[in-house]
Amino acid sequence: MHILKFLATALFLVASVSLAQPVVDGVIGEGEYANTRTEEASGAVMSWTIEGDTLYFAATIASRGWAGFGFASAITDRKQGFDQYIATMDGDTPVLLDMYQAATRNAPELDEDEGGTNSILAFAGVHADDVWVIEFSRLLDTGEETDVAIVPGTPMIISGATAPAMDIARRHDRSSQGGAFVLDDFVF
Ligand code: HEM
Numbered sequence: 001m002h003i004l005k006f007l008a009t010a011l012f013l014v015a016s017v018s019l020a021q022p023v024v025d026g027v028i029g030e031g032e033y034a035n036t037r038t039e040e041a042s043g044a045v046m047s048w049t050i051e052g053d054t055l056y057f058a059a060t061i062a063s064r065g066w067a068g069f070g071f072a073s074a075i076t077d078r079k080q081g082f083d084q085y086i087a088t089m090d091g092d093t094p095v096l097l098d099m100y101q102a103a104t105r106n107a108p109e110l111d112e113d114e115g116g117t118n119s120i121l122a123f124a125g126v127h128a129d130d131v132w133v134i135e136f137s138r139l140l141d142t143g144e145e146t147d148v149a150i151v152p153g154t155p156m157i158i159s160g161a162t163a164p165a166m167d168i169a170r171r172h173d174r175s176s177q178g179g180a181f182v183l184d185d186f187v188f
Contacts, residue, residue, distance in 0.1 A: 022049050022056040024135045026094075026124035033058055035188075039181050044160050048188060050140065050152050054121065055188065058135040063162035065170070067132040070101065070108075070159035071148045075184065077104050082159060083148040084108040087125045087134045089166045094125035096136055097168070100146035107168060116146030127166075150188050158186040 022032045033047035033056065044061040046069075061067045066089075070082035082101040086108070087094060098118045099108035111117060123136040141149040150156070161172040161180035173179025 020049065021051050022058065022135065022137075024056070024122040024124050024137055026126045026133055026135060028058045028060065028133060028135065037183075037186070039160060039183060041178060042160060042162065042181055044181070046158065046160075050150075050188060053140055054137055055140050055150050056135070056137045058133075059160075060131060060133050061160060061162060062131050064130050065163035065165040066168055067134070067163070068099075068108075068161045068172070069134075070157075070161075071150065072157040072159070073148050073151070073154075075157055075182070079159060079180075079182075080104040081148075082108070082157070083146065085120075085136070086168055087127075087132055088168055089127060094127060096120055096123040096125060096134065098138075098147070107171070111144065111146040114146050116142075116144040119144060119147050152188045155185045155187055158183050 028047060034049040036047045038045050044059060047058040049056045059069060066086050068084055068086040070084040072082045079101050084099040084101050086097045086099060098111045098120050100111050100114045100116060101108040102114060119138050119142040121137045126133045159182045163170060163172040
């Protein structure tokens with residue numbers, strides 16, 4: 001009886017640890033993340049877990065070229081001020097760029113060029129059959145002006161964009177034609 005109780009406790013602990021802490025390996029496992037939300041028009045599926053002071057964020061999104069996500073605490077002027085992340089290919093290697101949207105339209109800039117730093121703690125991505133699988137982690141609050149502080153439980157803005165080319169100098173399709181979306185009630 002004693003040993004059964006011990007085994008049950010051990011199993012429970014293993015299960016809760018694996019639920020709490022996603023593995024950033026480019027594979028989004030069933031139940032790996034605590035939360036999931038789908039943006040209907042694009043079909044983008046966004047999953048996230050908050051573990052201590054860290055956000056684990058994952059997404060699948062159909063895109064022939066690069067794909068990006070942006071976070072913000074509020075909309076000020078179009079996408080100006082968004083904390084942007086773009087997954088693209090550097091040759092054969094998937095990369096995730098930590099960027100900041102200084103302009104109301106056109107491309108964001110690398111955080112490094114806007115007084116910030118690359119705040120991505122871990123990233124794994126796979127682009128296959130015109131679909132991106134993206135997983136990354138970062139601190140909820142990096143303390144940088146180029147990163148929005150993620151406040152769990154408070155509605156925030158999340159944005160996504162998909163581009164026809166694997167070149168961040170080339171824009172996404174027009175936002176009015178499904179190339180970019182904005183959700184203004186996203187609760188981490
Ligand atoms: C994380 C990456 C990106 C996201 C999430 C994103 C998102 C958006 C959104 C939501 C809008 C519409 C804003 C509004 O009018 O309310 C927009 C507009 C625009 N974006 Fe981006 N964007 C990204 C990257 C880029 C890049 C790399 C380029 C150019 C190389 C670009 C060029 C434009 C242009 C020209 C517009 C104005 C026309 C339109 O609304 O489609 N964006 N973007």
